[in-house]
Amino acid sequence: MAVENRRLGAAMFFPAIAFIVLLIGAPFALAVMYAFSDARIGSPGFHYVGFENFRSILQSPSFQAALRNSIVFTVCAQIIVIVCSTILSIALEKPFRGRKFVRFLILLPWVAPISLGAIGWKWILDSIYSVITWVLVWAHVFKPYSAPMWLGEPHLAMASVILVHCWRLIPFSTVIMLAGRTAIPKDIPEAAAIDGAGFWRTLFQINIPMMAPIISVAVLFGTIFTFTDMTVVYILTAGGPFDSTQVLPSLAFATGIQGSDLAAGAAISIFLVPVLVLIAYFMLRAAHRAEVA
């Protein structure tokens, strides 16, 4: 009986382990290996070079810019996402007519494949076909010849990329927050109302502190999603204009795959690992705290 159970357990674990080893473990090991080598696409030579790749990427201005962009991108997107999803979760908490439909609409961006969503946004923000520009011209905010190039000007391009990312992450965050709010017993905000607290005091001194563990889970998940994602950047701007929206994952792709410098590309992507491990550590701790509370 015990032996059989152990076999069954092993059999049930096997697919998950195989998945992790083959699809995550092997490429990761390969990336680590490349990062310490001089591997290039098309060249058979393969030598261990120590930390040479890291030294060189740290000195490269495009890496520094990409690191800066990654941080701006992630931090801005997270702030907007958390504020918006907190507001949405409060708005969606009390029942009203059509609440289920609104919840469904809000979830749509998360359900849609990210590449398709990004391609849709590429059209919405296109320099010629943009519906946003069209509406603004129609409303006489801009003249047709001086309309903004959403993806063509450095700051606008960054803002566009951040907003598309928010569009994608807000549903996810909202769902986490809604779950977190339902975990607050109904009588606690009621007790606050009786104690004389108004809406803002209840929100900032009761609801948000009580949601803190769940908010930190949402923030850390969102941070990892944003930090490691290159789809939105790659489809909308491919890092341009003038590398102004280049982030670490897209730079790694451009350098390693498109630029044939596998070793440098691997080093750029490996560079993220310690940062993300740290974030993941805090994420797990926050999640654990949320469970304990």
Add this chain to the structure above:
Amino acid sequence: MAVVEARNLTKVFKQGELGAVNNVNLETREGEFLVLLGPSGSGKTTLLRMIAGLETPTSGEIRIGGDVVNHLTPRERGIAMVFQSYALYPHLSVYNNIAFPLKAQKVPKEQHKQKVEWAAGLLGIEKLLQRKPRELSGGERQRVALARAIVREPRVFLLDEPLSNLDAKLRASAREELDEFHDRIKTTTIYVTHDQVEAMALGDRVVVLHQGVVRQIGTPREVYDEPADTFVATFLGSPPMNLLEADDAIVGFRPERFLPAGLIAPWAPMGEIAKTLRPENLLPADLQSSGKRISLRFRVEHSEFLGAERILYGTLEGTRFRDKPVCARVSSSVLETYTPDTSYDFAVPEHELKFFDAKTGKRITPRPLSWQ
């Protein structure tokens, strides 16, 4: 301190359905401890929540201290409430929990410390001020909730089943403390419970609610001894009053007044009874001496031994009620054993019989009754 009044207060949650609270009229007295008692779903909590301002009445008026407060928010009503779950703020220390109402009501900051310490002292929780609610026992949480309620010196105290989360032993001592606490602060208190023992022990008056309707308002003694209808008669008392339907009336008597005939024999020489009984079995004088008694043959079917008492279940043999189950509650040392399926001579004093209208269930004046 203030008087709370409800005038024709009604709450209907879903249109077309029976209201949770229907046309309730009641008025507390100054500094009174008023208990709302009823089974679950009787509307007692909804009534309390309307007084608190957490629920908007469908119709009717609520007055606190003479002023209509229907349109006021909870904070403007000058009330304090203790929730069944205590609803302590889990992320705040006990000190900050108690200070929260002071902050929310913009009491000058320099008074906070002194007021929190006063409230904590009143409830004996000075040593817990730095703890978080999760580090407290059930009884301590309840005291923190009370301290948080009292700290702002409310006009009215609302308590929603505050003892139901405590274990039985703690509940008895907490009940006593609550009683003492009320004696000290003398603030008008409205207390919701489904536990008749709590209601009897704590209430100056008890409001018995059923299906959102007030069935009776009276002192614990009144609602127990003189129930206004069959619902009150059966809701109070354990086991509840025996009810027997006789033509157009229902006759009821309390199981503890239905006793072995020898115990309520007005003609038995007192000395003889005293010889056979221990002091705890001596019955109230009115049972022994005055009035007429009705003798009945009680066929005991089974009995439950509860320590000090014994509950006997059976039927009234030789009467027209012989199909109806009846029970008696006797001191367990009155008779050593009751053999199942044996008949005993029992009796009930005539003035202990309560009569109710068979249709409405309302109390009516005593009338002649034939047992055969």
